[in-house]
Amino acid sequence: MDLFKLFLALLLLCGGTNGATFTFVNKCEYTVWPGILANAGTAPLESTGFELPQEGSRSFQAPTGWSGRFWGRTGCKFDGSGSGSCSTGDCGSGQVECNGAGALPPATLAEFTLGSGSQDFYDVSLVDGYNVAMIIEGSGGSGMCASTGCVTDLNRQCPVELRVSDGDACKSACEAFGSPEYCCSGAYNTPATCKPSVYAEMFKMACPRSYSYAYDDPTSTFTCTGADYTVTFCPSMPSQKSSRESAPTTTLPTPTTTVGDATPSTTNGDGSSVTGADPGLQSGTMSGSGAGTLGSESGSGSEAAVMQDGSWLAGLAMGDSTRRHHLHSTLHFLFISLCFSFFL
Numbered sequence: 001m002d003l004f005k006l007f008l009a010l011l012l013l014c015g016g017t018n019g020a021t022f023t024f025v026n027k028c029e030y031t032v033w034p035g036i037l038a039n040a041g042t043a044p045l046e047s048t049g050f051e052l053p054q055e056g057s058r059s060f061q062a063p064t065g066w067s068g069r070f071w072g073r074t075g076c077k078f079d080g081s082g083s084g085s086c087s088t089g090d091c092g093s094g095q096v097e098c099n100g101a102g103a104l105p106p107a108t109l110a111e112f113t114l115g116s117g118s119q120d121f122y123d124v125s126l127v128d129g130y131n132v133a134m135i136i137e138g139s140g141g142s143g144m145c146a147s148t149g150c151v152t153d154l155n156r157q158c159p160v161e162l163r164v165s166d167g168d169a170c171k172s173a174c175e176a177f178g179s180p181e182y183c184c185s186g187a188y189n190t191p192a193t194c195k196p197s198v199y200a201e202m203f204k205m206a207c208p209r210s211y212s213y214a215y216d217d218p219t220s221t222f223t224c225t226g227a228d229y230t231v232t233f234c235p236s237m238p239s240q241k242s243s244r245e246s247a248p249t250t251t252l253p254t255p256t257t258t259v260g261d262a263t264p265s266t267t268n269g270d271g272s273s274v275t276g277a278d279p280g281l282q283s284g285t286m287s288g289s290g291a292g293t294l295g296s297e298s299g300s301g302s303e304a305a306v307m308q309d310g311s312w313l314a315g316l317a318m319g320d321s322t323r324r325h326h327l328h329s330t331l332h333f334l335f336i337s338l339c340f341s342f343f344l
Contacts, residue, residue: 018064019061019062019063019064019065019066019114020061020062020066020114020120020227020228020229021059021060021061021062021228021229022045022059022060022061022062022070022112022228022229022230022231023057023058023059023228023229023230023231024052024057024058024059024070024230024231024232024233025056025057025230025231025232025233026052026053026054026055026056026057026232026233026234027054027055027232027233027234027235027236028054028132028233028234029054029234030054030074031051031052031053031054031076032052032072032073032074032132032233032234033049033050033051033052033072033073033074033076033086033089033096034049034050034052034070034071034072034073034231034233035048035049035070035071035072035073035089035091035098035102035103036048036049036060036068036069036070036098037068037069037070037091037098037100037101037102037103038066038067038068038100039067039068039069042065042066042067042068043063043066044100045060045061045062045066045068046060046061047060047097048097048098048099048100049073049091049093049095049096049097049098049099050096050097051076051078051096052233062112062114063114064114064115064116064117065114065115065116066112066113066114067112067113067114068111068112069102069103069109069110069111069112070109070110070112070231071089071103071107071108071109071110071131072089072107072108072131072132072134072233073086073088073089073090073091073103073107074086074087074088074089074131074132074168075087075088075168076090076096078095078096082095082096082097083095084096087165087168088106088107088131088132088164088168088169089103089104089107089131089132089169090103090104091103091104092104103128105128105129105171105172105175106128106129106130106131106164106169106170106171106172106175107128107129107130107131107169108124108125108126108129108130108131108132108133108134108150109124109125109127109128110122110123110124110125110134110136110149110231111123111124111125112229115225118225119143119223119224119225120138120141120223120224120225120227121221121222121223122136122138122148122221122222122223122224122229123136123148123210123211123220123221123222124136124148124149124150124207124209124210124211124220125210125211125220126150126154126172126203126207126210126211126212127172127174127211127212127213127214127216128172128175129162129169129170129171129172129175130150130154130155130158130169130170130203131155131168131169131170132233132234133149133150133151133152133153133233133234133235134149134150134231134232134233134235135147135148135149135150135151135231135232135235136148136149136222136229136230136231137229137230137232138224138227138228138229139227139228139229139230140226140227140228141224141225141226141227141228142224142225142226142227143223143224143225144222144223144224145222145223145224145227146209146222147209148209148210148220148222149207149209149210149232149235150206150207150209150210151207151235151236152206152207154170154203154206154207155167155168155169155170157206158170159199159202161176162176162199172199173197173199173200181194181197182197182199183214184213184214184215190215191215194213194214194215196212196213196216197213200212200213200216204216204219209222
């Protein structure tokens with residue numbers, strides 16, 4: 001009996017019987033309706049979908065060994081009986097509760113596999129596209145336990161060919177084009193044959209710790225042991241509404257840290273400052289729809305039309321050498337013009 005009690009005590013100390021607490025926080029300037037989908041063979045949590053108002057939070061207890069995914073639904077309209085739908089991330093159930101249905105792409109996903117007295121695995125994935133900024137933060141655990149996610153508003157910088165309606169979400173290249181090389185399917189279903197497309201590289205540049213394509217494991221999967229987790233929507237970023245009303249920009253947040261201050265301060269492209277954001281969650285510059293202005297230069301036939309609507313990027317991604325030559329020629333012409341102006 002004493003040995004049995006000792007065994008139970010060890011399990012409790014290791015967090016083996018407690019699982020993890022998931023807390024959802026909404027920092028968006030609008031209501032988000034999180035969706036929850038447990039993987040096959042895993043018991044569902046207390047809810048499969050719920051309303052989370054601005055600045056609201058809600059927690060759920062998950063058992064050890066639980067695995068599944070979370071996402072945020074936006075632009076939802078539900079009546080008094082709970083029937084309705086959402087403009088992004090909808091699960092197709094026709095209700096607030098998703099009842100075992102997953103998110104319709106595009107949607108930003110938080111994915112978890114809890115260990116049984118061992119490591120938890122978690123990630124934020126853009127493989128199915130993007131609809132809302134999201135981060136995962138662990139607390140009370142041991143190990144690396146790094147924060148991960150995407151705090152950049154990719155809707156604001158989404159290329160025309162991936163954009164959904166009025167900029168509510170940004171498709172993945174797989175969803176937009178359905179090609180095996182984008183979907184890592186068919187002959188491209190291995191890490192050796194499926195490489196990141198130009199679109200995946202754009203997503204990765206904006207959100208370095210998020211999955212950008214199916215085989216993006218080395219820099220996108222994180223571990224922690226015995227932790228509780230907070231999933232935050234729109235962490236320290238401008239609202240989608242204010243982003244849409246301002247002009248598009250291709251400048252992403254640049255992390256800067258003051259010497260002697262352990263808290264990083266991040267400057268957004270609009271000049272605003274974000275304190276406490278993890279610099280590893282945002283990086284670089286990303287060419288989006290604004291790159292389509294190259295199409296203002298005169299061209300011939302269908303190439304000019306493609307350049308004007310911003311989908312020239314698809315040609316580059318598919319290895320269209322004609323468009324690559326057009327881009328290089330344009331840059332060469334601009335360089336010579338600048339040099340000529342300087343000497344004048």
